[in-house]
Amino acid sequence: METGDCKLCLSTGIDLRDSHFLPRSFYALLRTPDHAPVHLSTEKLYSSVKQIKDYVFCNSCEQCFGKAEGWIKLMLPQIGGPFPLRDRLMKQTPVIQEPDWALYETASNPEINVEKFMHFGIGVFYKGSVHPWNNGTTRPYTPLAPEDQEALRQYVLGNANLPKNMALIISVDSLPVVWQAMIQPYPAEPLQDFKHYLFYIPGILFQLLIGDSVQDAYPMSFNGNSNHPIILRDVSHMMRDTAREQTAEAKRPRKLEQLTAELDAKGLSIRLGH
16 A cells, blocks of 8 residues: 555555556456466557556545446456347347347346446446556546546546546447457547547447537436447447557567467457457
């Protein structure tokens, strides 16, 4: 432990836990007995068991995050295994069915915990807004205006609902094989002039849009619609292709290139959609 100021409850001079940006238990979903996860950045790719963490929150606030994280963990796909969240979602009939996507309402689905789902997503966005998480700068992953950051903090603490100028959009992957990866929150290109932030965990894409009238512009937002809709669509290809674009010039260790070639030669590489 270290002594410092908690960035959720704002207590000063308190013992801080070695907090994880994305939950520690999620990393087990990205590795096999023989292979460690591959870390991606615009500068380099490397295989490592390293986890992104730092002394940021006190024990009480860590427990606040953990209540939602435990439920989400049970919903995520194992490598080559089932996808519990998608299975629960598809037990009901979609309210909209299009060739490339479908919309499901979760308010009436007893197998989906709406409150924990939303608390987890907003919690991660808040974590990204208050700390750099050893990213090599003093700038947070998702810098927010002070009033927006405070709105997220009050929501995570259970003191207030999200304001009308925020829309959380949740998409679940429709592919048989999802991209087994995690991407920390980052500011994406604006959508209809709304500020746009997103992050990805295996099979689930969380997007946060901020701006006046955003819930009117996006009636399918999880928090702005009382039916708490979730979109079922191909998420993996979009996130994988984005990662490929951003890492096109990244350095790749020879060992990692050799491993990739060996997996390809053995036919062991996971191909999305198969």
